[in-house]
Amino acid sequence: xxxxQKQDLVIFSDHSVLSRELFSKDLHHVLFVTHKLGTSxxxxxxxxxxxxxxxxxxxxxxxxxxxxxxxxxxxxxxSKCATVASFIHNRGFFTSALKKLKVDAECYNIIxxxxxxxxKNYGKPASKVLSSxxxxxxxxxxxxxxxxxxxxxxxxxxxxxxSDQLHLELINPLIKKFPLLxxxxxxxxxxxxxxxxxxxxxxxxxxxxxFCNSCFFKSAAVLGxxxxxxxxxxxxxxxxxxxxxxxSLSHLAVHVVENEYxxxxxxxxxxxxxx
Amino acid sequence: MSxxxxxxxxxxxxxSPRVLSRGAGPNRTPQQPxxxxxxxxxxxxxxxxxxxxxxxxxxxxxxxxVTKGLELDASHPGIRPSPATSQPATSTGCRDLxxxxxxxxxxxxxxxxxxxxxxxxFSSVLVKCFAAQGIVHxxxxxxxxxxxxxxxxxxxxxxxxxxxxxxxxxxxxxKDVKRSKVSLTESKITVQNTLESGAAPKDLKIAWRxxxxxxxxxxxxxxxxxxxxxxxxxxxxxxxxxxxPAPTSAELTLISPNxxxxxxxxxxxxxxxxxxxxxxxxxxxxxxxxxxxxxxYSQLPVIVPxxxxxxxxxxxxxERAVLISTMSSDLYxxxxxxxxxxxxxxxxxxIDLEPFPQEMSQFLERVYKSQPQKIQHGLVHLMKLPLLSDxxxxxxxxxEYAFRNGKxxxxxxxxxxxxxxxxVQESKGGIENSDSSKSQTTVSLxx
Numbered sequence: 001x002x003x004x005q006k007q008d009l010v011i012f013s014d015h016s017v018l019s020r021e022l023f024s025k026d027l028h029h030v031l032f033v034t035h036k037l038g039t040s041x042x043x044x045x046x047x048x049x050x051x052x053x054x055x056x057x058x059x060x061x062x063x064x065x066x067x068x069x070x071x072x073x074x075x076x077x078x079s080k081c082a083t084v085a086s087f088i089h090n091r092g093f094f095t096s097a098l099k100k101l102k103v104d105a106e107c108y109n110i111i112x113x114x115x116x117x118x119x120k121n122y123g124k125p126a127s128k129v130l131s132s133x134x135x136x137x138x139x140x141x142x143x144x145x146x147x148x149x150x151x152x153x154x155x156x157x158x159x160x161x162x163s164d165q166l167h168l169e170l171i172n173p174l175i176k177k178f179p180l181l182x183x184x185x186x187x188x189x190x191x192x193x194x195x196x197x198x199x200x201x202x203x204x205x206x207x208x209x210x211f212c213n214s215c216f217f218k219s220a221a222v223l224g225x226x227x228x229x230x231x232x233x234x235x236x237x238x239x240x241x242x243x244x245x246x247x248s249l250s251h252l253a254v255h256v257v258e259n260e261y262x263x264x265x266x267x268x269x270x271x272x273x274x275x
Numbered sequence: 276m277s278x279x280x281x282x283x284x285x286x287x288x289x290x291s292p293r294v295l296s297r298g299a300g301p302n303r304t305p306q307q308p309x310x311x312x313x314x315x316x317x318x319x320x321x322x323x324x325x326x327x328x329x330x331x332x333x334x335x336x337x338x339x340x341v342t343k344g345l346e347l348d349a350s351h352p353g354i355r356p357s358p359a360t361s362q363p364a365t366s367t368g369c370r371d372l373x374x375x376x377x378x379x380x381x382x383x384x385x386x387x388x389x390x391x392x393x394x395x396x397f398s399s400v401l402v403k404c405f406a407a408q409g410i411v412h413x414x415x416x417x418x419x420x421x422x423x424x425x426x427x428x429x430x431x432x433x434x435x436x437x438x439x440x441x442x443x444x445x446x447x448x449x450k451d452v453k454r455s456k457v458s459l460t461e462s463k464i465t466v467q468n469t470l471e472s473g474a475a476p477k478d479l480k481i482a483w484r485x486x487x488x489x490x491x492x493x494x495x496x497x498x499x500x501x502x503x504x505x506x507x508x509x510x511x512x513x514x515x516x517x518x519x520p521a522p523t524s525a526e527l528t529l530i531s532p533n534x535x536x537x538x539x540x541x542x543x544x545x546x547x548x549x550x551x552x553x554x555x556x557x558x559x560x561x562x563x564x565x566x567x568x569x570x571x572y573s574q575l576p577v578i579v580p581x582x583x584x585x586x587x588x589x590x591x592x593x594e595r596a597v598l599i600s601t602m603s604s605d606l607y608x609x610x611x612x613x614x615x616x617x618x619x620x621x622x623x624x625x626i627d628l629e630p631f632p633q634e635m636s637q638f639l640e641r642v643y644k645s646q647p648q649k650i651q652h653g654l655v656h657l658m659k660l661p662l663l664s665d666x667x668x669x670x671x672x673x674x675e676y677a678f679r680n681g682k683x684x685x686x687x688x689x690x691x692x693x694x695x696x697x698x699v700q701e702s703k704g705g706i707e708n709s710d711s712s713k714s715q716t717t718v719s720l721x722x
Contacts, residue, residue, distance in 0.1 A: 037619065037658060038669045038671035042667050114587055115590060117583065117587065118581075119544075119587070122536060157575040158583060186616075186620050189613040202613070204614070227669050231671065236669075237669040238669055265667035270667060
């Protein structure tokens with residue numbers, strides 16, 4: 001695999017990761033990133049932030065040293081910053097990773113919904129918490145064009161709400177605020193649905209499936225990260241599958257390029273290969 | 276050691292700016308007296324003053340390199356850098372688990388979930404070793420440790436006797452224990468010992484003859500075997516013994532999980548505030564065990580906020596906290612429910628213990644008839660490794676490792692199905708029989 005040719009990540013037909021077409025008009029789009037046990041999406045989130053800041057995922061496919069060497073030659077695009085809001089990782093997790101990639105700290109903003117979220121919000125009415133979250137995140141739209149929400153589905157359990165309520169009171173309003181919203185979701189349970197359809201699904205499982213299905217329908221593209229079905233391999237970490245989502249992009253001049261990559265993540269670097 | 280040129284100013288940052296004249300130039304300050312060619316006694320005094328200031332000034336220059344949290348733990352006996360990421364890690368009390376996690380321990384600020392299938396309770400051994408290791412680290416400094424220790428243990432359990440159930444440090448084989456006891460009683464100043472002291476040289480002779488007195492060689496061997504650089508990092512624990520004296524409230528805090536969520540979290544936070552300069556090892560044994568946790572805890576809207584809150588506290592104190600938790604995965608089905616996957620998601624690392632079914636155990640007993648110490652007890656499945664999995668590396672490894680629980684250690688090793696000698700012999704026998712039927716016509720060889 002080390003001899004295999006590395007491939008650039010392309011999501012849209014203009015050979016870009018995040019096409020400028022998405023931000024050109026007063027339009028709003030969603031990307032949905034799913035991941036499973038063993039394939040953490042942190043490298044993809046970092047690549048998306050880098051794309052927003054620099055115009056392309058500079059450190060993807062590069063060895064760490066080469067990426068750092070190239071960092072000085074980069075030019076920051078005039079686009080607005082990116083915001084990452086995570087319900088599972090704290091601020092330090094992202095800042096240390098992006099610092100290693102030499103992304104300027106002024107070009108992105110991290111909102112930490114992990115630290116003290118329960119202590120601050122436990123027992124409060126869910127709608128109130130959701131509205132305060134919406135307000136805080138909406139304020140970011142003044143400076144950011146891209147919002148990455150990591151594991152918002154945890155709110156279903158943290159606030160004891162339904163997935164519909166989460167979509168109606170948080171996700172949908174956020175879609176209207178940002179030109180591009182990326183929802184990153186952990187879908188390990190989604191595919192654990194028993195094959196025997198007679199077995200009764202638990203209510204939390206139904207909520208999870210409902211949340212994911214809604215995201216599928218709303219998104220223009222779905223980026224699925226999953227490990228190889230054969231298990232661990234030393235030269236492949238997993239597959240990245242890019243498929244079209246339920247939302248149409250016919251109003252734009254670009255479309256989603258469906259593709260499947262193999263990727264290998266090792267020591268802070270990720271390389272992509274064709275399947 | 277470097278030598279400076281005479282004309283260079285001592286104490287100047289980098290020592291680069293040169294002052295050529297003694298005249299009161301604009302650069303001349305009372306803190307940095309210049310040295311010119313003609314050195315007078317006053318200059319010598321000023322030079323020594325400069326050197327003393329040098330040493331004072333250099334210390335704060337070094338300190339910013341070490342971060343605030345690490346400063347506390349720089350000399351902690353239970354912390355060493357991870358060979359994989361060079362982040363500080365602490366021992367889990369089981370050397371093989373330390374190795375399996377990829378960091379020679381559990382990195383500070385990380386959380387580990389140990390799941391166990393079936394009705395066995397091997398995970399409790401790992402939890403107790405983890406807890407006992409913390410207490411042993413705390414006691415490294417001697418009697419002072421009870422008040423000003425370096426480690427504190429927090430256990431979320433209803434079991435009030437948890438402290439008394441911790442295993443003691445493995446003292447060696449029975450012979451070693453006996454020998455150490457004899458030497459201990461001999462070293463005591465008693466009437467009998469002083470009377471027998473005359474016979475000591477004779478004993479020594481015999482001891483020398485049998486090599487018993489050759490302690491220095493043994494000690495050096497042991498120190499070579501141990502990690503020289505981190506002598507108190509990891510210990511072996513004897514699960515048949517008990518840690519004596521049992522940890523007190525100064526070393527261990529028990530928090531009942533059977534109370535409102537905010538009470539659990541606030542108690543945990545208080546512990547972190549009270550022991551602000553210690554490494555805090557949090558243990559959550561038997562998560563969701565029906566004896567300890569009320570039925571509503573098995574609902575996601577209750578357990579997820581609890582784990583999210585605990586995770587938040589650990590991450591907030593990520594420079595001095597680690598967490599280990601165990602859970603029986605058989606109690607909660609993985610298919611059709613999101614509970615187990617959601618709990619796994621809340622931890623940075625996860626492993627799964629799968630004890631062998633009876634047929635497999637019987638097979639291993641038969642194969643290792645002459646080497647019963649080699650019999651493994653189950654498989655270890657790796658789900659997530661701390662730090663490595665979070666950055667996107669794929670570390671799900673099922674059925675690649677096996678574990679064996681012994682008196683002195685919990686071993687994890689690469690798994691391979693052993694060859695059954697009896698089957699091989701049978702098959703060989705079959706071949707030989709067929710050969711012998713053929714070889715009846717040939718001439719037999721003489722040896």
